[in-house]
Amino acid sequence: MSTTTARPRLVVEGLGTSFPTEDGLVRSVADVSFSVAPGQTTALVGESGSGKSVTSLTLMRLLPKSAKAEVVGSAEFGTRDGRRVDLLHLSDEAIRQLRGNELAMIFQEPMTSLNPVFTVGEQIAESVRLHKKLDRAAALAHAKRMLDLVEIPAAAQRLHEYPHQLSGGMRQRVMIALAMACDPTLLIADEPTTALDVTIQAQILVLMRRLQAETGMSILFITHNLGVVAHHADDVVVMYAGRVVERAPVRPLFAAPQHPYTQGLLACLPGKAHAAGHERPKRLFAIRGQVGSPLAPPPGCAFEPRCDQAVAACTQAMPPLITIADARQARCVLRSAA
Amino acid sequence: MQLPRIVRQLLHRRIVMVSAAVLLAIVVLALGAPWFASFDPNDTAVLERLKGPSVAHLLGTDELGRDLYARIVYGARYSLAIAALTALGSVVAGTVIGLVAGFFRRLDTPLMRVVDAMMSFPDILLAIALVAILGPSLFNVVFALVLVYTPRVARVVRASTLVVRELLFVEAVRALGVRTSRILWRHILPNLMSPILVQVSFIFAYAILAEAGLSFLGVGVPPEIPTWGTMVAGSQQYASQAMGVVLFPGLAIIFTALSLQLLGDGVRDLLDPKLKKTLS
Numbered sequence: 001m002s003t004t005t006a007r008p009r010l011v012v013e014g015l016g017t018s019f020p021t022e023d024g025l026v027r028s029v030a031d032v033s034f035s036v037a038p039g040q041t042t043a044l045v046g047e048s049g050s051g052k053s054v055t056s057l058t059l060m061r062l063l064p065k066s067a068k069a070e071v072v073g074s075a076e077f078g079t080r081d082g083r084r085v086d087l088l089h090l091s092d093e094a095i096r097q098l099r100g101n102e103l104a105m106i107f108q109e110p111m112t113s114l115n116p117v118f119t120v121g122e123q124i125a126e127s128v129r130l131h132k133k134l135d136r137a138a139a140l141a142h143a144k145r146m147l148d149l150v151e152i153p154a155a156a157q158r159l160h161e162y163p164h165q166l167s168g169g170m171r172q173r174v175m176i177a178l179a180m181a182c183d184p185t186l187l188i189a190d191e192p193t194t195a196l197d198v199t200i201q202a203q204i205l206v207l208m209r210r211l212q213a214e215t216g217m218s219i220l221f222i223t224h225n226l227g228v229v230a231h232h233a234d235d236v237v238v239m240y241a242g243r244v245v246e247r248a249p250v251r252p253l254f255a256a257p258q259h260p261y262t263q264g265l266l267a268c269l270p271g272k273a274h275a276a277g278h279e280r281p282k283r284l285f286a287i288r289g290q291v292g293s294p295l296a297p298p299p300g301c302a303f304e305p306r307c308d309q310a311v312a313a314c315t316q317a318m319p320p321l322i323t324i325a326d327a328r329q330a331r332c333v334l335r336s337a338a
Numbered sequence: 339m340q341l342p343r344i345v346r347q348l349l350h351r352r353i354v355m356v357s358a359a360v361l362l363a364i365v366v367l368a369l370g371a372p373w374f375a376s377f378d379p380n381d382t383a384v385l386e387r388l389k390g391p392s393v394a395h396l397l398g399t400d401e402l403g404r405d406l407y408a409r410i411v412y413g414a415r416y417s418l419a420i421a422a423l424t425a426l427g428s429v430v431a432g433t434v435i436g437l438v439a440g441f442f443r444r445l446d447t448p449l450m451r452v453v454d455a456m457m458s459f460p461d462i463l464l465a466i467a468l469v470a471i472l473g474p475s476l477f478n479v480v481f482a483l484v485l486v487y488t489p490r491v492a493r494v495v496r497a498s499t500l501v502v503r504e505l506l507f508v509e510a511v512r513a514l515g516v517r518t519s520r521i522l523w524r525h526i527l528p529n530l531m532s533p534i535l536v537q538v539s540f541i542f543a544y545a546i547l548a549e550a551g552l553s554f555l556g557v558g559v560p561p562e563i564p565t566w567g568t569m570v571a572g573s574q575q576y577a578s579q580a581m582g583v584v585l586f587p588g589l590a591i592i593f594t595a596l597s598l599q600l601l602g603d604g605v606r607d608l609l610d611p612k613l614k615k616t617l618s
Binding site for chain 2: 060062066096097098099100101104105107109112113114115116117118123126127130131175178179
């Protein structure tokens with residue numbers, strides 16, 4: 001462990017995913033770099049269509065083959081046995097063996113992410129039998145322990161229930177149990193609380209943090225909810241139109257956002273607007289306009305059409321990601337390198 | 339938890355229950371044929387030919403004096419076996435084709451165009467052509483009927499697969515590292531069981547009719563084997579002298595096929611609550 005704790009568990013460099021369509025190549029994700037440290041949470045933040053889900057699916061290699069995605073870059077992952085592997089270039093069989101075992105993923109929709117015709121116990125047991133080669137009885141016993149771990153009451157009974165008998169919050173707990181069953185070192189959580197009630201959201205987030213503290217796993221947390229980010233992330237990667245626009249540890253990011261988009265996002269939060277130096281608004285702040293079409297990106301900065309601070313240089317070329325301070329980067333011409 | 343509810347609801351439906359009872363009776367008669375029939379189905383008695391129903395011959399005799407009741411009961415064995423094998427064969431083949439076509443998009447078009455081509459032939463014509471080429475035998479009739487009904491199952495299974503494969507749980511189990519083959523058989527197939535079960539009952543009914551039709555047209559089972567189809571076919575010219583020779587095997591065909599259809603309808607309505615609402 002001592003050798004791997006120093007190095008990030010996942011290092012993504014220059015990740016790009018494009019899809020050929022009839023109207024041309026759609027660059028869903030371009031030039032995305034970030035890392036996830038052991039036992040830490042990196043949040044991937046952005047609005048719908050910013051490429052955060054495509055990023056996670058690319059890392060898990062779950063994009064449908066029929067999409068003919070063109071993927072560039074690298075994603076170096078530190079396995080349990082100390083090897084460094086590139087997730088994007090592993091063989092199908094090798095990535096399959098990592099999935100569910102060392103890499104796990106939970107999804108946005110707990111209502112449909114469980115197979116309706118199997119009991120939750122069978123579904124958890126399947127993953128354990130697959131990766132840990134346990135027999136049926138041992139796998140079911142393990143499944144019960146997992147349900148206990150995610151604080152499902154009456155786990156022994158729930159084990160034999162079908163997904164439709166559980167509430168949304170319970171199903172998301174089952175999904176977490178399923179993802180955690182083989183003790184993964186990296187959990188990719190794609191908006192795991194979006195479909196849940198606010199009170200249940202908080203419970204699920206607390207549960208995930210507890211599990212992280214107990215197991216030392218890393219979490220790549222994909223969300224559009226900045227409140228969740230502030231409470232649960234260690235590092236934040238803000239994405240806009242498929243690119244990273246800002247990267248920072250969580251406290252500096254919220255204290256002094258560098259990119260106009262991040263500033264706008266924070267200003268959208270009720271109560272944050274005042275603190276960020278804006279006049280006390282009568283209405284909630286909203287970033288004007290909407291995300292442009294990925295088919296015809298502007299020649300310059302992708303955010304320029306919506307940016308209140310845009311200058312002439314913004315329309316010329318896509319600004320590079322500038323390192324402003326230690327572990328802080330922003331993609332904006334208004335910022336100068338440290 | 340689900341099965342008892344469905345069984346309970348089935349018990350409340352009189353048509354379904356009557357159909358099931360009729361089918362059960364036919365199956366019991368067929369299986370226990372030697373105990374239920376006092377004559378050998380192939381024993382001829384020329385002096386007793388074309389008799390109407392009597393105490394000795396419950397349903398009368400045919401043109402060779404063979405006991406009609408014994409022939410129907412023994413014939414049920416062949417008719418039901420042919421239909422059951424047809425249903426089984428076409429459901430297995432159709433499910434494999436439908437699953438593969440629905441799941442692997444690249445194979446969809448080539449597989450389904452072949453299926454479409456086969457479906458564009460009228461059922462009975464295709465079966466006649468196949469038996470004519472292969473020669474009449476029990477096996478060849480089953481084989482021809484399986485080929486005829488496989489496309490039907492393949493279409494239904496493909497359509498259902500297209501729906502199920504897009505559900506998030508398929509991606510979720512993939513994210514757990516489950517192999518594609520296992521996803522297909524263990525996760526998608528069980529979700530298709532209700533449309534498949536309904537197809538089984540319908541094809542069973544169609545196959546009974548089709549076997550009778552083929553035998554009647556002389557391209558079915560060899561005439562010496564008693565099936566309901568060969569009975570009608572062999573005795574049709576004597577129908578004016580003794581109605582029973584075509585009436586009784588015909589009734590057996592009707593009751594069996596009708597019961598299967600009604601049972602299939604009932605099961606489908608129960609398994610598809612949306613459809614039930616629009617019907618009632």
